[in-house]
Amino acid sequence: MNIQNKIEQKVKEAISHLHQVDLAQVEFQPTRKDFEGDVTVVTFPMLRQIKTNPVQLGNAIGEYLVENVEEIVSFNVVQGFLNIVLSNKFYLSSFEAIANNSDFGKAEVNEYSDTIMVEYSSPNTNKPLHLGHVRNNLLGFSVAEILKASGRRVYKTQIINDRGIHICKSMLAWERWGNGETPESTGLKGDKLVGNYYVKFDQEHKKEIASLISEGKTEVEAKAQAPVLVAAKEMLIKWEAGDEEVKALWEKMNQWVYDGFEKTYKTLGVDFDKNYYESNTYLLGKDVVAEGIEKGVFFRKDDGSVWIDLTEDGLDEKIVLRSDGTAVYMTQDIGTAIQRVKDFAIDGMVYTVGNEQDYHFKVLFLILSKLGYEWANNLYHLSYGMVDLPTGKMKSREGTVVDADDLIAQMTQTAKSISEELGKLGEYSSEEKEELYKMIGLGALKYYILKVDPRKRILFNPEESVDFQGNTGPFIQYTYARIQSILRKANLETDGMELPQSYVLHEKEKELIKQLQSYPDTIQLAAENHSPALIANYTYDLVKEFNSFYQNVTILGTPDEAEKKFRVQLSKSVGDIIKSAFGLLGIQVPERM
Template sequence: MNIQDQLVKAAKTAVKELYNAELPESQFSLQETRKEFEGDITLVTFPITRFSKKSPEATGAEVGEYLKKHVPSVADYNTIKGFLNIVVSPAYWSEQLINEISRPDFGFFPPNGKKLMVEYSSPNTNKPLHLGHIRNNLLGFAVSEILKASGYDVIKSNLVNDRGIHICKSMLAWQLFGDGETPQSTGKKGDHLVGKYYVIFDKKYKEQIQQLISEGQTEDEAKKNAPLIKQAQEMLQQWEAGNEEVVGLWEKMNAWVYEGFDETYKRLGVDFDKYYYESDTYLLGKDLIQEGLDKGVFYRKEDNSVWIDLSDDGLDEKLVLRGDGTSVYITQDLGTAQLKHDDFKMDESVYVVGNEQDYHFKVLFLILEKLGKDWAKGLYHLSYGMVDLPSGKMKSREGTVVDADDLMTQMFDTAKTRTEELGKVDGFSEAEKDRLYQQIGLGALKYFLLRVEPKKRLLFNPAESIDFQGHTGPFIQYTYARINSVLIKAEYINGGEQHELPTLLKPSEIELIKALDRFPEKIKASADEFSPAQLANYIYEIAKLYNKFYHEETILKAEDPLVKAFRLSLSSVTANIIKRGMKLLGIEVPERM
């Protein structure tokens, strides 16, 4: 039982014995003692005063004295107004480190019996993945891993937008201007090649618009009448009608894209358990529309279109089916939500989608609730802010998007330059160097994006993210490698049982152990809030505290063998927590650097 649970149970007993009263455990509030006061854990005494009939200070003193007498781990206490600051004995922290925190599964929770789906990535097949997709993928993957660690059975899913006018634009441009190019003939990744023709389409389309404007048409007329857009719309109609030639071209070009996506996903270190494709789901949802009409949730207008009025819920009217019977986005999203639930019967479902879709998901979830879907209350939109670069925003149609593959290569090159400048690769083979640069570059990118709360927009500066002394992934990676170097020099073998423990601990040791003890709490908080940022910032704090301990205390040259053994154990446990925590974020830590 950890110290928090011990204190709550003992405080409950104290209230009963001192004041002959029952107070539920949920009424006892514990928090970390503020740094300006002596103590480790603070108990708020205000709820107890109604039974003691005494001042908060007097009540705190009586409860504190009881705890000191009955809980061996309590060394002392002090009271400040309504706050009882409890000093935990050093023996508790050393025993907690050796007996609990050092366990391989410490921080991870047993299965909770709940199934949860996390849908992320959701790329379009007309272009390669870009910086915005990187944040999406990293969030989705990290949230999935953290939820697994907190006890959920997690399904990672990817809904691929593989149909519609956007892919037809790339297909048409390739037909007209491609001259039979393939990934094999050009040496380009398939997603890059298809994205190239999406940009070409936009360029040629704009040229046609300008030509029509010069001939007297308005801009709106020119956009509608440009031959290219008409051809793309006709191609989409042919695809929906099952035209063999168009479907064959669509299958060929999408296969190129999927091969390219797989390469990017592998390099980024993310994966999926289930793929859904909009080409399979875009006709779904019409049964739900009919169900809603039968229940009076939807209504039909004179033009035969189907709507829902959400004004009483603070929203507005929303079209759910066009007058000609064709779907809108919300139609297929309703159907896909039902399909996903039918497939997996999960308790909760998380959609990792940018904040420009906030309104859409409010409407989607509300409609499903009104349709009587009991599982709709388990739906959650993990809304995240956009990523900017120092150079400004990205526009994929104009070809100025920051490509995910190019960015990862840039991070590799920056890591290589910074690492070699600092002389951290002496004695490494070329293969080891490449592996290290990959770990540092991707670690810097991932940590920089994950340390910020998802809802916040962020400015990503590649150069700033690779700093071995700042609030960065490489600083944490370097700390891990430093600890590993200490353990290797000491020829430390993890797993040996330490029977004797030091009777006194230094402040930096206690501070570090207390922080390590919060690993389960941080995993739980990150899972509950779908926020890898909580865990990422916690791991940074651990790295900082270890470096403080490392600089203040001797390890390898400690005179007392007992102290040396304990500090090596503390180092080993710290390294394991860093490694396991970073792994949940999808970040590797190098064994040496």
């Protein structure tokens, strides 16, 4: 039982003893900096059940707690706030538990743990990953790691959109204008090569539209009748019919893209336990629709199309099968969700998809619930805002996207320029410097994106993110490296150290221990809210607290050996938690910087 739970239990006990009233809950808040105390109980809500004034009530509870909770040494009351002072011994014991637990903060997976699947990335195979995919991947990967740390069993997955007219556009353009180019012959990553032909298709399509309009066609007619689009549609029909030549081209070009994606994923530091492919899943769900019609969940219209009426749920009617019997995306998503539960026996899923799909997921989850799947209550749409650049919006078909690989390279170069300007890496070899630039650049990128609430839109500024001051990845990485430098200079054995209970904590030491204590709760809260931002900002607060400690107390220069050992151990524990928290964000930390 943690101290807050213990205090809550004793406060309820006090109210029952003093006033014969059963409290449903006790409200806590952090003690304000200008008052003495470590935990504050808010007594105002209790006055709804107890007829007295808040100061008298606070004093009565405080006296009861001092008598009955050994960790509490004193209290003070300010209006309706009971400020509780915890003992020096409590903080020493608490810190000893933290220091001797290499996995502090993380909950263990056991036989009762929920199994959650997290879907992220899910790109199209007609273009390389871009800045929007970067946010998606970083969010999905981090949420998966946070859920793991909170005690869930987690599977990471993506569904690759490898079929459809957009794929055929790239294929047709390469067939007509590619002259047999390959990733090997051009030196381009496969996803970039294929993406170039997607752009080429759009260019040729626009030329044909302009030509047809000049011949008297309307814009709508010209777009639909442009020969290159007609040819792409014919290619899709051949693909669906299993044409061997088209299938062979599709497999070859998709493999180029998969190989390219894999390199980007490796650089980003994200991975997957299972890939699903739309070419395998696009027929899933049709049998579920047939069952749903029998159950009365779906209904058939006169033209043969199948719908669900969600108007009573505040939504509208939604089609699940076209009149020709073909599936829509909703049908596939229904079937794929059911398939995943069969494959992995999962209890819930997290879909990492941009907020433009909010309505789609409301409908999907509601349909699955109406079909009787209990696990539908454990589905979550990790809805996130788009990433904007100072230059404006990105468009894939026009080739104006910010390529993920180019962005990572730019971040590495920015880290290099700033590091050289600051002159921080004089002792490093060239290879060590390049590795560190990449670590700083990627850390800056990931932290800048993950520190923001997922639902908010981001204006991404590469230069601003690579700053060694303020709420940035490099600032936190630098603090971690500073701690490692302290540990090297101290050269003390810190593992399994027992602390003298007579040691009196400095106020800065106590504040740092308080910050460490809140790490497990922060992980649970971040998991509950599917928000890496809570971990990112916790880590920044911890680093600020450490830097205040570093500036206000002597660590290695103190003549008291016990004090020195304790402060070195405290520094080590802070470093361990920074590394652990940044690991949940997918960010590496350097031993030297």
